[in-house]
Amino acid sequence: MPLMARRALCCLAVAALAVVASLGAVVSLGLAPAARASIGGRASIGVGVQADPVRLGGVAHPGGSYSLPSLYVVNTGTQTESISVTVRRLSSGPGRTVPASWIAIGTATRQLIPRQQVLIPLRLVLPGSAAPGSYRSDIVVTGSPGVASGGVRFGAAAATPLEFRLTPGPAAGGWLGIAAWRWWLTVVLVLLAAIAIGVWRTGLRVRIETKSAGGRYA
Amino acid sequence: MRSGVIVIAAILVALFFFTRGSSGTGNQEGSQSSGSSQVTGHVNVVPTIRSITVSPGSVSFGHCTGGNGATDSTQGSLGYPNATCSVGGTGANATYPIAVTYAGLPGEVDVSATDAVPADGGTHWTLCNPPAPGQSSPTCSGAGQPDKDQYELENQSPAGTGVALTTSSACDKAFAAGGTCSAAPAEFTKQTQDENLILIGPRTWDDHSTSWTMTITWTAIGG
Numbered sequence: 001m002p003l004m005a006r007r008a009l010c011c012l013a014v015a016a017l018a019v020v021a022s023l024g025a026v027v028s029l030g031l032a033p034a035a036r037a038s039i040g041g042r043a044s045i046g047v048g049v050q051a052d053p054v055r056l057g058g059v060a061h062p063g064g065s066y067s068l069p070s071l072y073v074v075n076t077g078t079q080t081e082s083i084s085v086t087v088r089r090l091s092s093g094p095g096r097t098v099p100a101s102w103i104a105i106g107t108a109t110r111q112l113i114p115r116q117q118v119l120i121p122l123r124l125v126l127p128g129s130a131a132p133g134s135y136r137s138d139i140v141v142t143g144s145p146g147v148a149s150g151g152v153r154f155g156a157a158a159a160t161p162l163e164f165r166l167t168p169g170p171a172a173g174g175w176l177g178i179a180a181w182r183w184w185l186t187v188v189l190v191l192l193a194a195i196a197i198g199v200w201r202t203g204l205r206v207r208i209e210t211k212s213a214g215g216r217y218a
Numbered sequence: 219m220r221s222g223v224i225v226i227a228a229i230l231v232a233l234f235f236f237t238r239g240s241s242g243t244g245n246q247e248g249s250q251s252s253g254s255s256q257v258t259g260h261v262n263v264v265p266t267i268r269s270i271t272v273s274p275g276s277v278s279f280g281h282c283t284g285g286n287g288a289t290d291s292t293q294g295s296l297g298y299p300n301a302t303c304s305v306g307g308t309g310a311n312a313t314y315p316i317a318v319t320y321a322g323l324p325g326e327v328d329v330s331a332t333d334a335v336p337a338d339g340g341t342h343w344t345l346c347n348p349p350a351p352g353q354s355s356p357t358c359s360g361a362g363q364p365d366k367d368q369y370e371l372e373n374q375s376p377a378g379t380g381v382a383l384t385t386s387s388a389c390d391k392a393f394a395a396g397g398t399c400s401a402a403p404a405e406f407t408k409q410t411q412d413e414n415l416i417l418i419g420p421r422t423w424d425d426h427s428t429s430w431t432m433t434i435t436w437t438a439i440g441g
Contacts, residue, residue, distance in 0.1 A: 048269025076269045151278035155435030156270045
């Protein structure tokens with residue numbers, strides 16, 4: 001009798017397993033195509049940029065060349081994409097439009113793998129004839145997949161504002177794009193170093209002593 | 219001399235106690251007693267990037283109808299004159315297979331498209347729009363329909379809102395409720411809209427290619 005009971009229990013367990021397995025098969029087959037696609041991971045194309053505007057810290061002058069804060073870009077899609085950076089006016093509002101030729105973009109096109117982030121250097125190069133005023137445009141980063149033949153290719157783009165103010169006067173930026181005051185500071189430091197070395201080589205020594213109120217030397 | 223040393227020593231001692239006092243305040247908030255218990259704090263912050271993601275990365279048109287006689291459309295090939303293909307179908311059985319997701323601080327979503335380029339790089343189909351006030355793209359010159367080497371492209375949301383696409387970025391009226399393109403994700407997370415595409419082909423065309431490609435770009439812009 002116990003043997004019969006064990007066999008019956010075994011049969012019941014096997015039957016239960018079979019029912020569970022078949023139910024599982026029904027559920028997995030019953031998924032809607034869209035759900036299956038999302039579980040499988042649909043390819044996507046995406047790009048993100050910093051929300052903060054790219055803004056020159058200070059005023060610019062005609063003929064000057066200024067380093068702008070680097071632009072943060074991230075690939076938010078699931079496939080490798082090539083990104084391109086352009087300067088275009090998308091936003092409305094006051095301010096002159098920045099001519100695209102004024103912005104030098106470091107490596108304007110490159111490949112980004114999914115989730116890869118890069119900082120793209122930007123430089124403002126103003127012609128001598130640039131008109132004074134407040135300027136505003138957008139830096140647009142566009143991500144697109146590889147070459148597709150036939151059908152529709154999608155692109156994803158994100159824009160962040162570009163802002164600076166231009167006033168008349170000579171460019172403050174000095175040689176090699178380094179501010180003039182930095183050059184002057186460097187010259188003064190070099191002169192001081194030369195004087196110190198000169199004094200040291202002459203053998204001249206200066207001894208500094210302090211004297212207490214009682215006339216003793218410390 | 220001695221008084222100077224005393225003053226410097228006093229400043230150093232004061233700085234020492236000041237820095238100890240500052241760090242001590244932080245520790246008191248982090249733990250309840252001198253034991254090993256600690257509380258881990260988490261804080262969510264507003265996003266510092268604005269992004270847009272389109273899924274899938276590419277599609278092909280189908281559901282083609284229209285044309286005339288020998289140049290009638292087939293299911294997957296556009297006929298002429300002025301036949302129609304779509305991504306997702308039209309009418310009651312339409313689906314919306316393109317997911318456009320905006321993430322970040324509130325802003326808006328614009329959309330644009332390019333001319334259709336044949337596989338051999340020959341004569342493009344120029345993107346055109348139905349005549350309308352303030353129309354920026356070329357107007358379709360075939361009595362409101364695309365003429366020779368012209369085509370028209372529209373997107374649509376399940377709510378029926380949409381826009382005729384132009385080569386310059388314009389508000390994607392399919393993106394948000396009420397035919398707007400504003401993106402204001404709840405809690406600065408994500409806002410997704412499903413869309414489809416409808417293409418109206420040229421009256422006729424010059425190039426003999428049988429495969430054409432166009433690019434549609436969605437752009438996230440600050441508000």
